Amino acid sequence: MKLFDPIKVGGITLKNRTYMLSMGSPGQLGQRAVDYYVARAKGGTAALVTGIVASYDLLVKRIEEMRPLVDQVHEAAPDCKIAIQPAICGKDPAPVSPSGKYWDATSKALGMGRGDAPGPVALTKDGIKEAIEIQAESAYLQKKIGFDFLEFHGTHAYVLRQFFSPQDNKRDDEYGGSLENRMRFPLEVVRAARQAVGNDFAITYKMPALEEDPNGITLADSARFAMELEKAGVDALVVSQGLNMHPKGYIATVVPLYASYGLGSFVDYAEFIRKWVSIPVVAVGRIVRPDQAEAILEEGKADIVGLGRQLIADPDWANKAQRGAWGNIAPCQSCNSCLDRGRYDHMTCAVNARAVQERETEYGPAQTRKRVMVVGSGPGGMETARIAAERGHDVTIYEKGDQLGGLLRAAAQPVHKEQVERLRQYLVMELGRTGVKVKLNTPVDAALVKKEKPDAIVVATGSRPRTLNIPGVDRENVIFAEDALLNQSKVGKRVLVVGGGMVGLELAETFAKQGKAVYLVEILEELGRDLALYNKPPVVQNTKEAGVVSYVRAHPEEITAEGVKV
Incomplete structure (x- = not known):
């Protein structure tokens, strides 16, 4: 498969064409976060890009915090390349101070004008100079501490895109107006970073191909920008959409599941940009299946495939894909449980409970092998059976109906929810892989339990729907x-x-x-x-x-x- 051919990106060689995209912010890089990235490195991913970090933060306090991450990733997977994604926050940064207010310093963040926070302000000439110097110095420190490359975040709500975008850039000096002027600041940042790190350290750039706005970035703008980025010293381009927002809402949600984009949301953008440059191009946007990734490469739409939430769902995606175990890849549901951070103290995943808890959930083989009866074959029952069998238990799962899956079968029926059936199929295949015995059309009662004599019983029969306490609810024209x-x-x-x-x-x-x-x-x-x-x-x-x-x-x-x- 072309997916597993090595590829040269500037001064580094990726062992295959898999590239973990930056997602969110790494927060304080404790051991949990390190374990999370190490798991994806051990899973066969060729390149990892951590969550975004403000470049100023790297200078004043955070660069040494990154050292354990770099060292442990390289120790676990010496052939995995790792980068951080430095950025200058733009008009949509999150609060970083204990007060929740936005920093009132043009080179560090531009507030959104929420509450008593300062509204967006234009960078002064001195601010521009300072921002370029900060990016160059942070790039040097990233190389010094052991990162293999860096990726500039030049799209979405960050300053590099805002300078490039005609809808955000309203300047009337040499940094605004014409396309040449709007490209000037991001190109100066890249040139300064290249000078700071030399030619042996790879630089990638996440660029916007198009803004879905009549006053925004056009494909013609992006084609020219891509060529100029290559001239400035960029070694690969990660091609995405321009805006955080879409007519239907937040782009991270709209594109993955609920709009009409489907899989490979932005692959066509990568294909377009690839025609204008000679450096590798990374495609992004709901790339989840190995055959899908291979087709993107074989058809010449991109040189590398970017994987985001799919690597949250299954850190071993690359290894499984390479050995042909495609059906045993836990499929990302694009449900955005990982984005729903408000409910939990860490990121969660609907199909991978171990995400960001890799160390705590490393149980190992069971000390005593038991005969386990799992009652109910919904996702909870099948996952329980899978894990118990992996630990060495003798597991049988009982289902009163004629098919495995429980409510997953119904959940896969609405529009946009085809991925749920892939999850059901994955769990069924995992039962086979781990040796779980399956009993269909077998209700469990006391007599059966007495007959089978299991050492442990797991009841995973799910829930009952809540009904209405009104007249007529039991009529034939009512259906759950x-x-x-x-x-x-x-x-x-x-x-x-x-x-x-x-x-x-x-x-x-x-x-x-x-x-x-x-x-x-x-x-x-x-x-x-x-x-x-x-x-x-x-x-x-x-x-x-x-x-x-x-x-x-x-x-x-x-x-x-x-x-x-x-």
Whole structure:
């Protein structure tokens, strides 16, 4: 496979074409974060880019904090290359001070104007000079401490893109106006960094191909910019979209799942930019399957594939892909659980409970082998069976129905949710790989337990749907979500969906797109109250575009043969 051919990027050689994209901020790099990156390095990834770090932070306090990360990654996987992503925060930075206020210093951050924080300000000439010097010095320190390369973040909400973008750059000096002037600052940053690190240290640049705004960056702008970046000393280009925001919401959410992009969201942008440069180009945007990655390379759309959340879901993606164990790759669901940081004290993943807990969840072989009965074959039951079997237990999973999967079977039915079926198939294959015995059409009762005499029983039978305490709820024209999704022929041409959470919204959109007249009622004052922050806008918007008529602060009072009284 071309995916596993080495490739030269400036002064380094990547052992294969896999490139872990920067995601978020690494925060304080404690051992948990180090273990997280080490797991992806051991998993066969050729290049890792850590989360973004403000360049000024690297100078004043954080560079030594990075040393254990570099050393442990290189010790665990000497052929894995690692970089940090330094950046000058732009108009959308997060607060960094204990007070939650934005720094009032032009070369360190530009506030968004929230509350009593300063609003966006224009960098002075001295500020521009200082910013360039900071980037160059931080690049030198990154090389000195042992990083293999660096990646400039030149897109989304950061200053390098803001200078390049005509919709953000309103300057009337030599750094604004014409394309040449708008390119000047990012090119000066790259040249200064190149001078600081020499020619043997690779520099990559994450660039915007297009802004979905009539006043934004065009493909013609990006083609010219890509050529100039190559001349300035960039060794590879990571090609993404320009803006953080999209008409339907936050781009990290809209692109992955709920818009019409599908897999490989921005691969076409990489293909376009690749025509204008001779350096390697990295494609990004929901690249999740080895065959998909291989096709991108074979068709000449990119030279390297960028993997983001898929490597959160399965750190061993590259190793599994290389040995042909594609079905045993835990598939990213693009559900953005990893972005829903407000609910937890660390990043989480819906399909990989070990993410950012690699050390704590390294249980090893069981001291005593037991006969384990797992009751229920939903995701919880199958994952429990898999882990128990991997630890050496003799595991049998019991399912009262004729198929494995539990609620995953229903969850895979709504529009946009095809990935859920891949998750079900993955878990089923993992049962086979680990030697779990499967008993279908086998309800578990006391007699069966007495007969089998297991040493341990895990009850993973899931939950029951909450019903309504109103007249008529038991009528034949009432159907619960799971049944409606698995037996869609039961659903008529006019549908009332009760509940405007995730399940209700997905049901409503799915049936509306089948041409049904769909109405949705939600007792709360807004739709999607249970959705993750980033998921809510596009999910709600999709139901509107599908023609769903929604009512909030409404609830059914009675169900009759003719309809529903709300």
